[in-house]
Amino acid sequence: MKKQRMIIGITGATGIIYAVRLLEELKRLDIETHLVVSQSAQMTLGYETDMTIHDLKGLADVNYSVKDIGAAISSGSYQTMGMIIAPCSIKTMSQIAYSITDNLITRAADVVLKERKRLVLMLRETPLSLTHIRNMETVTENGGIIFPPVPAFYTRPKTIDDIVDQTVGRVLDLFGFDTGEFKRWGEE
Template sequence: MSAGVGRLVVGVSGGSGMPYALSVLRALRALDVETHLIVSSGAKRVMTAERGPQLADLTALAHVTHDDRDLAASVASGSFRTGGMLIVPCSAGTLAKVAGGFADNLLARAAHVTLKERRRLVLVLREDPLPRPMLTNMLAAHDAGATVMTASPGFYHAPDTVDELLHFVTARVLDQFGLDVPGFRRWKEEAS
């Protein structure tokens, strides 16, 4: 496997917004990108509460699923080559771990390795309002090399459905890896 975007680590943490994770995994599957999925214990609790996509929905789309407690998994090592990692949704707790370099689970360890190897790390936050500690952690993660995004869809493409809103965020996230999501309408452009 080359070090290109042919392989990505997808982390799912306990922030609300599991439909975003499902949308990203669907798009990556359609783009034939090998995905290594890590779902935190907090994410598993949120899935139940949201009554949306469940663990089986996510794992069905991933090529490999790693146990978040397995700190010896392939994605915990910098010698395992990837095109980067994204965490969607990224909870405030996971953001704090990334910002502080605290790697007590596989999700945080894989993010640490991604930064250590200077690969692209995209954190997709879905929380409001943003208190000062979270803003400080966002800046620290940015300064460490991560791209910090919010799950904030645009409306210039006149969306009619929730799926169209999810698609917008998915396309913007995958833009960070140079991946074009079919059907995404960019500002003042026709859909691809």
């Protein structure tokens, strides 16, 4: 693999700003991004931002249709570092928990897990039902990481961007990337 590759999936849960910031940071870190956006995420994009789908896709190096289950990222032989789904809906997390791979986001996630690569789900839902918790357990047992975007207030954030930067920085820490964009506990 010549360049490091990361798959980014975006589902229809609230919090699309996390995906936008992830794509911006990965570009800054010179990581090749492979983007899949669900139809629900396209609706959420309109609710939560002034961006167009063209603007969002412009942040990625490669874009795929959610319906293209034969795309390169649907194969274990296509090398990637792993995948981040931001935000991740309960529906998508539940499909991943049980290997229901009827779209490219869930298929790519299933491939990442079977290849023992890192899968991070920025799960957006509250409160949680027992079924949600059991599905989170199943994803975790299969090697995935459930990462709800919960803000850290010890950093004394002053803006929403501060909160988003800290959360995105912590997610990228899981892949060994230090964005340098947020305060860490015990460090000046």
